[in-house]
Structures are given as structure tokens and as C-alpha cells.
Amino acid sequence: MIGAGLAGLSAATRLAGAGVDVHVLEASGTPGGRVATEHVDGFVVDRGFQVFNTGYPRAADLDLAALDLGFFERGAALRVDGRVHQFVDPRRRPTGLVGTVRAPLGSPREKAALAAYALRAGYAPVARLLRAPETTAEAALRSAGVGDATLERFVRPFLAGVVLEDELATSSRYVDLLWRSFVRGSTGLPAAGMRAIGEQLAGRLPPERLHLRTAVRAVGPGSVTTDDGRWTAGAVVVATDPATATALLPGVDAAAPREVTTHLHVLPRSPWPSPLLVLGQPGGRVVNTAVVSDAQPRYSPDGRALVSSSTLERTREADVREEIAAAHGISPGDLEHLTSVTVPGAQPAALPPLHLRRPVDLGDGLYVCGDHRDTPSIQGAMASGARAARAVLRALRPSEVSLPA
Numbered sequence: 001m002i003g004a005g006l007a008g009l010s011a012a013t014r015l016a017g018a019g020v021d022v023h024v025l026e027a028s029g030t031p032g033g034r035v036a037t038e039h040v041d042g043f044v045v046d047r048g049f050q051v052f053n054t055g056y057p058r059a060a061d062l063d064l065a066a067l068d069l070g071f072f073e074r075g076a077a078l079r080v081d082g083r084v085h086q087f088v089d090p091r092r093r094p095t096g097l098v099g100t101v102r103a104p105l106g107s108p109r110e111k112a113a114l115a116a117y118a119l120r121a122g123y124a125p126v127a128r129l130l131r132a133p134e135t136t137a138e139a140a141l142r143s144a145g146v147g148d149a150t151l152e153r154f155v156r157p158f159l160a161g162v163v164l165e166d167e168l169a170t171s172s173r174y175v176d177l178l179w180r181s182f183v184r185g186s187t188g189l190p191a192a193g194m195r196a197i198g199e200q201l202a203g204r205l206p207p208e209r210l211h212l213r214t215a216v217r218a219v220g221p222g223s224v225t226t227d228d229g230r231w232t233a234g235a236v237v238v239a240t241d242p243a244t245a246t247a248l249l250p251g252v253d254a255a256a257p258r259e260v261t262t263h264l265h266v267l268p269r270s271p272w273p274s275p276l277l278v279l280g281q282p283g284g285r286v287v288n289t290a291v292v293s294d295a296q297p298r299y300s301p302d303g304r305a306l307v308s309s310s311t312l313e314r315t316r317e318a319d320v321r322e323e324i325a326a327a328h329g330i331s332p333g334d335l336e337h338l339t340s341v342t343v344p345g346a347q348p349a350a351l352p353p354l355h356l357r358r359p360v361d362l363g364d365g366l367y368v369c370g371d372h373r374d375t376p377s378i379q380g381a382m383a384s385g386a387r388a389a390r391a392v393l394r395a396l397r398p399s400e401v402s403l404p405a
């Protein structure tokens, strides 16, 4: 297995569980790949704003209780003409219904159209969602009756922060599946940071099977070359990021990478009464900003508030400080800059036509998995790893019952 991101770890843990002799070669010093966290001045800082959604089908593979998730409210806050409006899921917070109905997001009919779209994505069978004609997210939402105000003030900034593009050119099929997980689950942060997800999976492997700081330079049928020598194996699974996978495996291609820049600030205390994602303004550079320590208090060492704000274009902290402060209704001078990070290959684009479940078995004992094989998400990475493990097991142990999904 090459790569200890969530795809590689999902595949490796399944294969190890089935008794296969698995070794994972990982270039970096930690498992988890892009789902990474560091500590800065005692604060838990994820590499970019990332959240775990319990509505993902592959959440079933994790011990969620052990992750000790702290949750955001389902919905978002937005500011129109300086006033804050909360747009929350009334199924979870019935008292928020009044604010949601009054939010300046177009006519009641337009708001009802968004609710109907969400219910269809959340509860129609997946097969029916995937049978629907594919178009861009914007075209699909407009044809569902979602009007300009809802689209510009809520849907566009909300989705832009997830799919990392704000033209809503992303496949309507992917957005249907994403919306499904938002309807069915909650978004949260593990107490120890997002990296706890990869660490939990890695902890299921015998330690001597995970080889950190071991970069793979070349692969071939049954062989893997590192700086220290050559490994042989009955099956070689490339579970790297998309760019490395396409370099190691001629014939494998991946969609263009999306980039995101995230700025972290500290505030003496949170200006919000509950954990909410605050959406960026139409025409602004910040797509979303949130007091992440409201959702997960363990992100702060001392009760001060940790604010995470993301932009799709590469920005400097000074470029967006005022916009961040305005979103939270505070003075720019209140924000103490902690750190900033730009992640160039955050996720591959998911433009139509979306190739869900791209092949993972390349023949000759070579396999590939990663978010570029399914959807650009934690769910996509884990699902592709599960598929690769099943393919490997089918080849190595054709007589055995296949692994569960």
C-alpha cells in the first residue's frame, strides 16, 4: 500500500483484518494524508478548515465515540446589511424556525424550493439521485426553483467552502450526494483535531506494518521502489494524492486540483452564542469563517476563541482581516493572527460528467484508490479504499467471501 491517507488506511485495515500481509509505505511522518492537524501555541490547528460529517456512509467504519466529536449547528449564519440572520435546520432546532423563515433569502416559495431540494437529496434513494440528468450544481438548483437571493446569500458561499469553487460548476450529482450527508448527519471536529481520524485507522494496523518517511519512487507489477530499495508484493495499491498517482501510474488521470487558503485567529472570547458557520458575503473574498472552538472547545488551550476563515483565492491575512472581523461583528483589532496555510492540492475538482466509482483494479496486480477515484471527500477516499481492498482480496483469495463494504 503506497500512502497512508484515509484511502490507503481504509484499504490496509480491511486487508489486514482479512489476514492479508499488508505493508503501508508513507512518504510523510504522520498517517492521515490531507486530513492533518498541528499544534500552534497550544491551539489545535487543522490543515485548512475541515470537518467530519457523520452522514457519510463510511462514517460506519470509524469509532465516532472515540473521536469525541464536537458539533456545529446544522445551518449557517449570514449577514445582510450588517444584520445577522441564522438559517438553521428546524428539525434539530425548532426554535430557529422563526429566524429561518424571516431570513432575507427570497420569497417563501423560494425557501420552500430549497427545503424540497434538500429533502429529495436527503431521502430519495441514491440510485434515483444518480439517475437524474447531470448538470452543474447551479443549473440543478435553479431548475429546482432556488432563487437568486437563496443562491447568492446562502447556497453559493456554503457550497463554495465545501467544493472549493464558487461558480457552482461542480456536478449536480456530487452536490446531491453532499447535500444528502448534510441532511442525514452533523458536521463536527474530533477533540484531538481532524488528524485523529487517520490516527484511529492507523492504530488498527500492527505498528511494524506502517512505514513512515518512506517515499515510493516507482511502482510496477509486483514491485515498489523506494530510496532504500525494492519491495515485492502480490498486489501493489497506489493510494497517494491524485498528482502522485498520475505520475506513478501512466494511464491514470485525475481532475484539476482545487486550492484553499485558511487564516487562523484568536479572540479573547467567542462573539456567538452557539457553534455556527458564518458565510461570506456576495462579492467578498472570505467564503466562510467559524469559531471552531465553539464546536470543539478542545481546540483552544485556555478558553480563548479560535477562528478559522477560508478564501478560495490566495490571500494574505492583512487582505481579509476586516472582512473576517465584519463577519463576526467585531473590530479588526480584536483578531490576533495565529497562522495561515494555503493548501494547493486540497481536493480534485468534481465537474460533470462525474465518474463515480472509477476503476481501482488496473490489472497486473496494480491497484489505485484515493478521493480521485470516487468523490473529493473523506467519504470518497474511504469508499475507494474499501473498493480497492475488495478488488485485491478477490484477486489474492478468489475462493473467499468478499469483504463487507
Ligand SMILES: Cc1cc2nc3c(=O)[nH]c(=O)nc-3n(C[C@H](O)[C@H](O)[C@H](O)COP(=O)(O)OP(=O)(O)OC[C@H]3O[C@@H](n4cnc5c(N)ncnc54)[C@H](O)[C@@H]3O)c2cc1C
Pocket: 002, 003, 004, 005, 006, 007, 008, 025, 026, 027, 028, 031, 032, 033, 034, 035, 047, 048, 049, 050, 051, 052, 053, 214, 215, 216, 217, 239, 240, 241, 242, 244, 260, 343, 345, 346, 347, 369, 370, 371, 372, 375, 376, 377, 378, 379, 380, 381
Ligand atoms: C483544506 C482541506 C479541507 C478539506 N475539507 C474536507 C471536509 O470538510 N470534508 C471532507 O469530506 N473532505 C475534505 N477535504 C478532502 C479530504 O480531506 C480528501 O478528499 C481526503 O482526505 C483524501 O484522502 P486520500 O487518502 O485520497 O489522499 P491523501 O490524503 O492525499 O493521502 C495520500 C497519502 O499518500 C502519501 N504519499 C504521496 N506520495 C507518496 C509517495 N510517493 N510515497 C509514499 N506515500 C506517498 C501522502 O503523504 C498522503 O499521506 C479537505 C481537504 C483539504 C486539503
